[in-house]
Amino acid sequence: xxxxxxxxxxxxxxxxxxxxxxxxxxxxxxxxxxxxxxxxxxxxxxxxxxxxxxxxxxxxxxxxxxxxxxxxxxxxxxxxxxxxxxxxxxxxxxxxxxxxxxxxxxxxxxxxxxxxxxxxxxxxxxxxxxxxxxxxxxxxxxxxxxxxxxxxxxxxxxxxxxxxxxxxxxxxxxxxxxxxxxxxxxxxxxxxxxxxxxxxxxxxxxxxxxxxxxxxxxxxxxxxxxxxxxxxxxxxxxxxxxxxxxxxxxxxxxxxxxxxxxxxxxxxxxxxxxxxxxxxxxxxxxxxxxxxxxxxxxxxxxxxxxxxxxxxxxxxxxxxxxxxxxxxxxxxxxxxxxxxxxxxxxxxxxxxxxxxxxxxxxxxxxxxxxxxxxxxxxxxxxxxxxxxxxxxxxxxxxxxxxxxxxxxxxxxxxxxxxxxxxxxxxxxxxxxxxxxxxxxxxxxxxxxxxxxxxxxxxxxxxxxxxxxxxxxxxxxxxxxxxxxxxxxxxxxxxxxxxxxxxxxxxxxxxxxxxxxxxxxxxxxxxxxxxxxxxxxxxxxxxxxxxxxxxxxxxxxxxxxxxxxxxxxxxxxxxxxxxxxxxxxxxxxxxxxxxxxxxxxxxxxxxxxxxxxxxxxxxxxxxxxxxxxxxxxxxxxxxxxxxxxxxxxxxxxxxxxxxxxxxxxxxxxxxxxxxxxxxxxxxxxxxxxxxxxxxxxxxxxxxxxx
Amino acid sequence: xxxxxxxxxxxxxxxxxxxxxxxxxxxxxxxxxxxxxxxxxxxxxxxxxxxxxxxxxxxxxxxxxxxxxxxxxxxxxxxxxxxxxxxxxxxxxxxxxxxxxxxxxxxxxxxxxxxxxxxxxxxxxxxxxxxxxxxxxxxxxxxxxxxxxxxxxxxxxxxxxxxxxxxxxxxxxxxxxxxxxxxxxxxxxxxxxxxxxxxxxxxxxxx
Numbered sequence: 052x053x054x055x056x057x058x059x060x061x062x063x064x065x066x067x068x069x070x071x072x073x074x075x076x077x078x079x080x081x082x083x084x085x086x087x088x089x090x091x092x093x094x095x096x097x098x099x100x101x102x103x104x105x106x107x108x109x110x111x112x113x114x115x116x117x118x119x120x121x122x123x124x125x126x127x128x129x130x131x132x133x134x135x136x137x138x139x140x141x142x143x144x145x146x147x148x149x150x151x152x153x154x155x156x157x158x159x160x161x162x163x164x165x166x167x168x169x170x171x172x173x174x175x176x177x178x179x180x181x182x183x184x185x186x187x188x189x190x191x192x193x194x195x196x197x198x199x200x201x202x203x204x205x206x207x208x209x210x211x212x213x214x215x216x217x218x219x220x221x222x223x224x225x226x227x228x229x230x231x232x233x234x235x236x237x238x239x240x241x242x243x244x245x246x247x248x249x250x251x252x253x254x255x256x257x258x259x260x261x262x263x264x265x266x267x268x269x270x271x272x273x274x275x276x277x278x279x280x281x282x283x284x285x286x287x288x289x290x291x292x293x294x295x296x297x298x299x300x301x302x303x304x305x306x307x308x309x310x311x312x313x314x315x316x317x318x319x320x321x322x323x324x325x326x327x328x329x330x331x332x333x334x335x336x337x338x339x340x341x342x343x344x345x346x347x348x349x350x351x352x353x354x355x356x357x358x359x360x361x362x363x364x365x366x367x368x369x370x371x372x373x374x375x376x377x378x379x380x381x382x383x384x385x386x387x388x389x390x391x392x393x394x395x396x397x398x399x400x401x402x403x404x405x406x407x408x409x410x411x412x413x414x415x416x417x418x419x420x421x422x423x424x425x426x427x428x429x430x431x432x433x434x435x436x437x438x439x440x441x442x443x444x445x446x447x448x449x450x451x452x453x454x455x456x457x458x459x460x461x462x463x464x465x466x467x468x469x470x471x472x473x474x475x476x477x478x479x480x481x482x483x484x485x486x487x488x489x490x491x492x493x494x495x496x497x498x499x500x501x502x503x504x505x506x507x508x509x510x511x512x513x514x515x516x517x518x519x520x521x522x523x524x525x526x527x528x529x530x531x532x533x534x535x536x537x538x539x540x541x542x543x544x545x546x547x548x549x550x551x552x553x554x555x556x557x558x559x560x561x562x563x564x565x566x567x568x569x570x571x572x573x574x575x576x577x578x579x580x581x582x583x584x585x586x587x588x589x590x591x592x593x594x595x596x597x598x599x600x601x602x603x604x605x606x607x608x609x610x611x612x613x614x615x616x617x618x619x620x621x622x623x624x625x626x627x628x629x630x631x632x633x634x635x636x637x638x639x640x641x642x643x644x645x646x647x648x649x650x651x652x653x654x655x656x657x658x659x660x661x662x663x664x665x666x667x668x669x670x671x672x673x674x675x676x677x678x679x680x681x682x683x684x685x686x687x688x689x690x691x692x693x694x695x696x697x698x699x700x701x702x703x704x705x706x707x708x709x710x711x712x713x714x715x716x717x718x719x720x721x722x723x724x725x726x727x728x729x730x731x732x733x734x735x736x737x738x739x740x741x742x743x744x745x746x747x748x749x750x751x752x753x754x755x756x
Numbered sequence: 757x758x759x760x761x762x763x764x765x766x767x768x769x770x771x772x773x774x775x776x777x778x779x780x781x782x783x784x785x786x787x788x789x790x791x792x793x794x795x796x797x798x799x800x801x802x803x804x805x806x807x808x809x810x811x812x813x814x815x816x817x818x819x820x821x822x823x824x825x826x827x828x829x830x831x832x833x834x835x836x837x838x839x840x841x842x843x844x845x846x847x848x849x850x851x852x853x854x855x856x857x858x859x860x861x862x863x864x865x866x867x868x869x870x871x872x873x874x875x876x877x878x879x880x881x882x883x884x885x886x887x888x889x890x891x892x893x894x895x896x897x898x899x900x901x902x903x904x905x906x907x908x909x910x911x912x913x914x915x916x917x918x919x920x921x922x923x924x925x926x927x928x929x930x931x932x933x934x935x936x937x938x939x940x941x942x943x944x945x946x947x948x949x950x951x952x953x954x955x956x957x958x959x960x961x962x963x
Contacts, residue, residue: 122896123958125920153887153961155896191922196859197957199822199922267953289913289951 079202083113083192088184088204089165089219094211095182096710098174102223103139103206104167105129105188107160113194114159117147119265119300121157121272125191125199127166132185136173142166145229146301146313147263152195156273158263165226180210212706214713234314237298246270246285246292248316250278250302255312259305262316266290269298348507352514355496359518362485368519370553371481374448375474375523376536377543387530393474394527398520400478405516406509408482413505431569434668435577435620437483438561441554442581443588444480448551450544452588478520484557485519497718564667568703576620583616641686645699647707655730659694661750662724662734664708666701671739672721679741688747694725725749783893783902785950789910790892797864797881802849809906811941812847813934815878816890816959818860818898819870822922823956827899828874830924833932834899834916835876841938842879850878853890855962860898861885887961897956903937903947912937914952921955 078087084107091102105127107115116124131139144166147158176182189201238249246269248262260278264270268290277284283302292298299317303310363372375397446452500511526532558581566574587609594605643649645662653660663680665672679685689696699708701720712722715736723737737749783790789812793803804812815834817824827834838848852867854860862870867881884890893902893913903912917930933952940947 123954123956125922125955152958153963154891154894155958155961157958189921189923193957195958195960196820197822268951 077204077206079204081192081198081200081202083110083198084108084115084190084200086188086190086202086204088186088206089222090184090206090208090217091220091223093208093215093217094213095172095176095208096212096214097172097176097210099172101170101172102167102227103170103184104165104219104223104226105142105186105204106163106165106219106222107190108163109161109192111162113192114148114150114157114161115164115190115192116157116159117263118142118144119158119263119267120191121149121159122155124157124159124193124197125189127188127190129166129168130187130189131168131170132187133170134173134182136175137182138171140169140171142168143227143230144301145226146231146303146310149261151273154273157193158272164229165222167223167226167230176210178211181207182210183207212709214710231301231313231315234302234316237317239292239298241287241291244287246287246298248283248285248298248302250281250283250304251314252281254304254314255306257304257306257311259308261303261305263301263303264288265299265301265317269300348503348510351496351499351507351511355500355511355514356518356521358496359515360521362515362519363522368481368485370448370550371444371477371484372523373550374547375477376526377547390527390533392471394524396471396474397478397481397527398517398524400475400480401482401516401520402478402513403475404479404482405512405519409500409509409512412512413508431565431573432621434561434565434568435573435580436617438558438565438577439580439584439617439620440480441484441558441561443584445551445554445558446585446588448547448554450548451585452592481519482516499716500718561668564702567667580616580620583612587612587616641689642696642698645697645708645711647711650697650726653695654726657728657730659692659728660697660724660726661689661694662697662699662711662722662726664699664701664712664720664722664724666720668702669720675721675723675739675741679743679746682743685743685746688750692750694750783910783913785910785913787910788908789902789904790889792889792892794882794884794889795864797867797883799864802880802882804904804908807847808908810845810847811906811938812849812904813841813938814849814851814893814895814902814904816851816853816895816898816900818852818854818957818960819862819874820859821898821957824860824898826922826924827916827927828876831927832875833924833927835874837932837934838877840935842877844938844942846938847880848878850876850881851884851889851895852881853884853887853895854960855885855887858960858962859957860960885962887959887963890959890961895959897954898959899956900954900959901934903934903941905941911941911947912950913954914949915954915956918952920953 077089078085080086087106087108089104089106091104092099095101107127109115116126118126120126127142129139129142133139145160145164147160150157150159150161170184172182183205184207185203185205187201187203189199191197191199235251240247250257250260258278260283261276262270262283262285268288269292270276271286271288274286276286297317300315301313302316303313305311362368378393496511496515500508503511526536562574562577562581565577590605590612591609594601597605642663645664650660650662663676665676667673699705699711701708701712708720711724712718712720715722715724715734721739723739723741724734725737726732726734735749738745789804791804793801793805796802819825819828824834841848850867850871852860852862854862864881864883867883870876871878871881882889889895895902897915899916901912901914901916902910905911912933914933916934917927917932919926919930931949933949936949937947
């Protein structure tokens with residue numbers, strides 16, 4: 052037998068392919084095919100439907116096979132080894148292509164294909180566990196010669212509660228898009244020895260069609276198929292269907308030779324309900340594109356800076372900034388160096404707080420918690436402490452007591468070292484009070500930050516802090532700006548006293564948040580604490596003229612009162628945190644409480660849904676609700692359009708809401724989603740600052756295809 | 757009249773012999789198997805009609821195809837079947853339809869040498885490099901098997917066994933369709949599984 056090229060090189064290929072992969076790893080490679088196990092999510096959530104896939108990258112002119120390979124060939128098989136309790140669906144086969152060689156026609160894939168499966172993750176997993184997927188994969192790759200190949204692949208994912216898309220999320224989304232859509236049961240008949248398959252009525256415009264039968268022998272693979280009116284005329288194969296048989300497969304509709312739609316016909320299990328990266332159950336939400344929506348790092352940093360700037364205007368931050376500017380008016384006459392130091396101290400305070408926030412967030416994330424912006428306000432203890440702090444600042448502004456400064460007022464003490472410390476803590480205070488407000492631009496940036504490595508998270512948070520500190524910093528650095536400020540005078544005292552009221556309002560608001568979080572007992576605790584603080588302040592400032600013994604005694608009593616207010620308050624609130632979540636507000640005004648199940652049901656029925664994700668401590672949310680979602684004419688528009696309104700209350704934290712936020716690349720409220728009618732319609736994300744017109748326009752917008 | 761009829765039949769039969777390969781004039785179960793005369797590996801022509809009265813197995817093959825190797829080199833499965841069948845008086849014909857230059861194409865002496873090396877024992881090897889017999893039978897894969905009964909009717913077409921894989925360790929677990937079909941034919945039963953899915957490499961036809 053002569054050793055010519057035609058006999059030698061296939062043998063050579065065989066020899067090369069033979070030592071296939073022995074060790075389990077995510078990727079394996081042969082001469083013809085590179086295979087890879089991919090997951091849509093970077094972490095596994097207990098109970099979720101995890102979308103995974105086998106990616107095959109195939110060299111030119113070669114192909115692998117569909118579930119029915121056609122006249123020859125073998126379909127790719129995946130044998131999973133999964134952790135206890137986990138199950139994997141069969142492959143959801145993407146629509147194949149045809150490869151004809153003489154009288155032989157094959158169905159399969161060239162270049163690249165990702166074969167998706169859905170893995171049901173058991174609920175019993177714990178944070179910090181490892182979830183290992185193992186797959187023994189067998190495939191046949193052919194051009195004019197065929198080579199059977201195999202590999203054992205594995206992929207290990209950490210278990211966590213945060214929904215984090217992996218770098219392959221978009222690849223799997225493309226793979227899902229290649230899986231045929233669910234069509235209708237096949238309507239067919241045998242007529243004149245031909246199989247006549249009805250094309251579904253709702254099909255898009257087409258001038259050709261081809262039917263890939265799922266079972267071998269149902270149709271003659273190599274015979275042409277003719278579209279006659281709304282029927283596809285097909286030559287049956289060796290196992291022609293008999294009355295009552297299922298005709299399962301994929302119908303590809305063509306226009307000018309290009310596929311316009313592929314439909315799963317009959318009982319074909321090949322179609323795949325889109326599985327979002329983080330779905331708790333199949334079909335919980337329409338497919339989202341977490342990776343496609345994600346901004347670049349620079350864009351995220353820019354948005355964070357802008358968001359930080361806008362935070363200065365938030366109702367709780369504005370008084371704090373104003374106080375700083377007032378104090379600056381005093382120091383403006385002092386040395387430039389001192390002014391500059393104050394600006395830097397304030398910046399340091401802001402940045403340190405943001406770094407601390409980022410640190411806590413990163414640590415929680417590493418521990419597998421799903422957290423988001425404003426997460427600290429989900430803790431009633433934190434809310435209580437900030438409420439008391441706001442109240443104390445208010446008392447100070449009202450002149451009941453001067454905290455940390457001399458009796459001569461804020462201004463005088465500022466030049467001294469405690470004053471610099473004061474600037475630092477003003478920065479801390481500004482950060483603390485700013486966090487419940489997710490300002491516009493910030494949602495995207497922070498949503499991006501929390502899904503990124505720790506370094507990026509920190510960078511985005513620092514950019515946010517820089518934005519918050521920037522106005523004051525500029526004022527301190529720029530004497531020309533300072534000169535434009537009004538001259539100091541008696542008006543400053545009045546303004547200072549007036550600014551006490553926004554602080555009282557903030558404290559009252561937080562007390563209300565606390566009451567909703569932890570019940571009426573917590574409110575009583577907070578009010579008692581506030582009275583204790585007021586008494587301490589009054590005692591302290593009215594015993595300054597007494598002798599040393601009296602001063603010390605009053606200071607001791609005041610300290611006891613403060614410690615008592617804070618300490619007992621904390622204990623009291625902790626004891627009541629298990630109070631049921633208030634949902635009365637959600638049930639009012641045409642809003643139903645959000646649950647993923649309710650949303651999924653409504654979506655499956657093709658009904659329009661408006662989802663409002665909010666929290667009581669989110670001022671932007673409350674303003675939007677009052678201004679844009681509640682007015683009578685908006686309410687009418689919702690009712691007339693038959694839109695179901697779902698309200699998700701994130702005040703005390705809710706895993707299911709956190710998941711929905713994450714699916715849209717967000718980590719904090721507010722988030723407004725409008726799902727137009729139709730089960731396949733993609734949700735529209737509304738801006739974070741709403742106006743009635745904006746909402747009405749969104750409701751009227753034509754459904755996206 | 758009788759003479760005329762005989763003449764006509766002869767003419768028809770002659771015509772049949774020359775046009776058995778027209779589209780769809782093909783191998784249909786329980787119908788007479790398409791006739792052929794092709795050159796054997798030993799240089800002698802082989803005609804199906806010569807084996808009338810005997811059970812005939814047609815086996816498409818390509819010695820480089822991994823699926824053929826599974827049943828020859830890796831397991832000795834087909835050579836064993838060939839020996840069993842021929843010992844029972846069955847005619848076993850290997851058919852090589854690979855066109856010149858393609859995988860599996862061999863000369864007559866090469867084919868005989870290969871069979872000797874592999875311990876294969878078919879009755880004859882048919883060199884069908886123009887693919888005419890293969891196309892008449894719609895042979896699509898290597899291996900692809902057909903059984904023709906003593907009356908000349910096609911009674912089985914399909915795969916060698918029930919587990920389509922390239923893994924030799926699947927052979928003992930699989931139902932061997934050819935063995936079952938031959939047993940049915942020998943017992944004068946209708947072949948239970950007469951039409952199965954062939955699996956393997958595509959036959960390397962020239963066009």
